[in-house]
Amino acid sequence: MCTLEKRGDLFLLTLTGDDEHRFHPDTISSVLSLLEQAKSQSTRGSVLITTAHGKFFSNGFDLAWAQAAGSQTGAVNRMHQMVESFKPVIAALIDLPMPTIAALNGHAAASGLMFALSHDYVFMRNDRGVLYMSEVDLGLPLPDYFAAMFAAKIGTSIAKRELLLSGKKIKGEEAVALGIVDSAAHDSVEGVVEATVSLGESLAAKKWNGEVYASIRKSLYPGLCTMLSLTAKIAASP
Amino acid sequence: MCTLEKRGRLFLLKLTGDGEHRLNPTLLDNIRSAITQIRSDPSSSQSVLITTSDGKFFSNGYDLALAASDPPLRAVMAAKLQSLVADLISLPMPTIAAVTGHASAAGFLLAMSHDYILMRRDRGFLYMSELDIELVLPAWFMSMIRMKVVSPAAKRDVALTAEKITADRGLEMGIVDSSHGSAGETVEAAVKLGEEIVRRGADGHVYGRMRETLLREVLHAIGSNESASNGVRNSGSKL
Numbered sequence: 001m002c003t004l005e006k007r008g009d010l011f012l013l014t015l016t017g018d019d020e021h022r023f024h025p026d027t028i029s030s031v032l033s034l035l036e037q038a039k040s041q042s043t044r045g046s047v048l049i050t051t052a053h054g055k056f057f058s059n060g061f062d063l064a065w066a067q068a069a070g071s072q073t074g075a076v077n078r079m080h081q082m083v084e085s086f087k088p089v090i091a092a093l094i095d096l097p098m099p100t101i102a103a104l105n106g107h108a109a110a111s112g113l114m115f116a117l118s119h120d121y122v123f124m125r126n127d128r129g130v131l132y133m134s135e136v137d138l139g140l141p142l143p144d145y146f147a148a149m150f151a152a153k154i155g156t157s158i159a160k161r162e163l164l165l166s167g168k169k170i171k172g173e174e175a176v177a178l179g180i181v182d183s184a185a186h187d188s189v190e191g192v193v194e195a196t197v198s199l200g201e202s203l204a205a206k207k208w209n210g211e212v213y214a215s216i217r218k219s220l221y222p223g224l225c226t227m228l229s230l231t232a233k234i235a236a237s238p
Numbered sequence: 239m240c241t242l243e244k245r246g247r248l249f250l251l252k253l254t255g256d257g258e259h260r261l262n263p264t265l266l267d268n269i270r271s272a273i274t275q276i277r278s279d280p281s282s283s284q285s286v287l288i289t290t291s292d293g294k295f296f297s298n299g300y301d302l303a304l305a306a307s308d309p310p311l312r313a314v315m316a317a318k319l320q321s322l323v324a325d326l327i328s329l330p331m332p333t334i335a336a337v338t339g340h341a342s343a344a345g346f347l348l349a350m351s352h353d354y355i356l357m358r359r360d361r362g363f364l365y366m367s368e369l370d371i372e373l374v375l376p377a378w379f380m381s382m383i384r385m386k387v388v389s390p391a392a393k394r395d396v397a398l399t400a401e402k403i404t405a406d407r408g409l410e411m412g413i414v415d416s417s418h419g420s421a422g423e424t425v426e427a428a429v430k431l432g433e434e435i436v437r438r439g440a441d442g443h444v445y446g447r448m449r450e451t452l453l454r455e456v457l458h459a460i461g462s463n464e465s466a467s468n469g470v471r472n473s474g475s476k477l
Contacts, residue, residue, distance in 0.1 A: 099398070120398060155389040179389060206400075209372045216369055216397050219380040 001027055004034040009045045009204035010197065011038045011098075015052035023111050024062035028085050035092040045207045046098040047200040050119060051193060057104045058112025060134065061086075083143045086111055090145060091228040093118040094218060097210030099203045103196040104181075105189040110134045114146050117153050120217065121199060122181040123192050130169035131180060137167045148227040152220075155179050239265050242272040247284055247436040248429060249276050249331075253291035261344050262301035263311065266318035273325050283330045283442030286432035289352060290336040290425055297345030299367065319344055320378060320460045326351045327453050330446035332435050336428035337405075337414075338421035343367045347379055350386045350413075353449070354431065357405035358424045359417035364403040366396050378459035385453055387413055 005012040013034055015021040023031075038048055052058065066078040093100060093115075102116040104124035109132040116122050116131075124131070135142055142150075142164070154160050159178040162168055172184025186192045218225050225231070243250040251272050253259040276282055291297065300319075305312040326333060335352035342365045349355055349364065357364075366383070368375050375383075375397060387393045392411040395401045408414030418424040450457060 120394060153390045155391075179391060182391060203399075206370065208369055212369060212372050212374055213398065215374045216380075219375060219377065220384070220393055220397055222380075 002030050002034060004037055006041070007197075008201075009047055010200045011041075011046060011048045013038070013048060013050040015050075015058060018054040020056045020059035021052050021054075021112070022059055022062040022064075023082060023086055023115075024065050025081065025085055027062075028082065028089055032089050032092060035089065035096065038098070039092070039096055042097050042210050044209060045204040046210060047204045048096060048098055048100045048119075049103055049193075049196050049200050050100070050115075051103040051189075051196075052105050055106045055128075056112070057102075057106050057108040057129070058115055059107060060110030060112050063138075079140075082111075086114075087143075087145055087228060090114065090118050090149070091230055094221070094224065094228060095214055095230055097214045099200075099208075099213065101196045101200055103192050104129055105192065107132065111146075114149060117149055117180075121196070123183045123186075123196050123199075124172050124175060124181050125186060125189065125192055126172045126184045127187040130171055131163070131175055132167075132169045133164050134167070136165060145224070145227040148221075148224040152224045153180075239268045240272055242275060244279075245429070246433075247281060247286065248432045249279075249285055249287045251276075251287060251289045253289075253297060256293040258295045258298035259291055259293075259345070260298055260301040260304075261315060261319055261348070262304050263314050263318060266315065266322060270318070270322050270325065273322070273329065276331075277329070284436065284439070285331045285442065286435050287329065287331055287333045287352075288336055288425070288428045288432055289333070289348075290428070291339055293339060294362075295339040295345070296335070296337045296341040296362070297348055298340060299343030299345045302371075315344075316376070319348075323347070323351045323378075323382075324457060324460050327457055328446050328450050330442035332432075332442075332445060334428045334432060336425045337362065337364070338424050340365065344379075347382055350382055354415045354428075355408070355413065356416050356418065356424050356428050356431065357408060357414045358419070358421050359405035360420060362405070364408055364413065366400060369398065369400040378456060381456045381459035382453075385456055387411065 002013065002015050061082045066075045069075045069078050100119040101121045102119035104116060106129040108116045113131050113133060150160060150164060154163060156179065159180060162170065162178060163180065175181040176184045183195065186195060218230055239254060241252050241254055259265065276287060300315050305315065333352040334354040334356060335349040337349050337355055337357040339362045341349045346364045346366055383393060383396055387396050389412060403411065405414050405417035409417055416427060418427050
């Protein structure tokens with residue numbers, strides 16, 4: 001389902017297997033515990049790189065599991081359960097005392113894209129994979145903390161509209177032009193991973209204090225932190 | 239420490255000498271009294287302020303060595319800089335920072351407290367150094383960064399990558415308005431821009447009030463950060 005590996009200063013979180021890596025209560029819980037593990041093992045210079053195997057980074061929540069509840073109410077309850085239990089995963093990433101990099105091997109949709117955007121740096125492929133906020137097509141409203149993430153991380157009105165209101169499947173080049181991702185320069189998954197490892201190593205070399213890093217990160221996104229119930233410890237003087 | 243010159247409708251405030259222009263209590267007081275002088279000038283509401291410096295540094299930030307030797311001075315410098323920035327935000331005239339040397343941490347913040355940043359491209363960088371020296375950024379600094387550095391990637395690069403930002407990179411990031419070949423050219427361009435703004439003839443009082451509204455969040459962060467014993471926030475706009 002998912003693994004956490006350590007390579008020198010780098011923590012590598014991988015969503016394993018060739019499936020859609022949908023977020024289901026079990027995957028959510030596994031990812032959360034791996035993030036907690038990374039946090040507990042973090043030292044100066046630690047960096048997290050998150051990636052996945054196969055065609056998908058993550059295709060969002062497990063809607064089939066929600067439908068399998070057998071009733072409208074049951075489905076809604078299951079959706080609600082996933083939305084609520086996913087919030088701590090996002091909070092854990094925003095609170096993580098180390099730089100975070102998402103290396104997108106493939107498609108990132110809905111909560112899968114949310115997961116990607118929760119990282120400090122996002123790299124995707126040039127040749128394959130799209131970013132897709134499917135909610136408008138599926139008739140699902142955005143959870144409040146999703147909306148807060150987009151407000152924090154997507155800079156222009158045009159980019160927000162393209163991502164949230166147009167139902168567009170956005171490829172690498174356009175994602176860079178819209179300022180949604182940092183890079184889409186590579187034509188293979190190996191290329192993306194290599195580039196993120198390279199960035200990771202240069203960030204690790206700074207030997208930053210992780211607590212200070214996390215505090216500065218949280219203070220960049222006060223609205224999002226409020227939604228995630230995260231407080232930033234901010235000094236009042238130099 | 240700093241000089242104030244008037245050239246027609248332009249006020250030229252210069253941080254003098256070849257040092258780092260560290261924002262210690264004395265320099266901050268000098269700058270603030272220059273600003274008070276500017277405010278009380280009868281032509282102030284049809285004028286422009288240009289802030290620049292001698293030497294290799296615009297300002298290298300707070301005087302951390304002084305704070306290390308006398309810890310209470312930390313809070314004093316912070317309070318004085320907050321008052322200065324509040325004063326600049328309410329100043330009834332456009333403000334231009336002609337950055338001809340390095341601007342780090344509080345020095346970068348001081349540059350950002352101006353409406354325009356013109357910078358030399360051959361040397362010098364803007365640098366939010368706090369992460370590299372293990373300091374958390376104060377909330378009111380973050381507020382200014384969020385207001386002035388709008389693209390999410392640029393915000394991250396300023397605060398979380400602690401990038402050393404050259405003029406041309408600053409242009410890309412939307413932090414710097416224009417880049418110039420040398421210190422002299424930068425100041426010359428600032429003077430030209432100042433003269434063009436003066437020619438437009440806008441009312442400085444209205445300008446100052448609009449800026450206060452735009453940067454309301456920063457003023458609020460400064461206001462809620464002050465302790466009762468740390469003196470008065472000098473943001474009196476004179477309408």
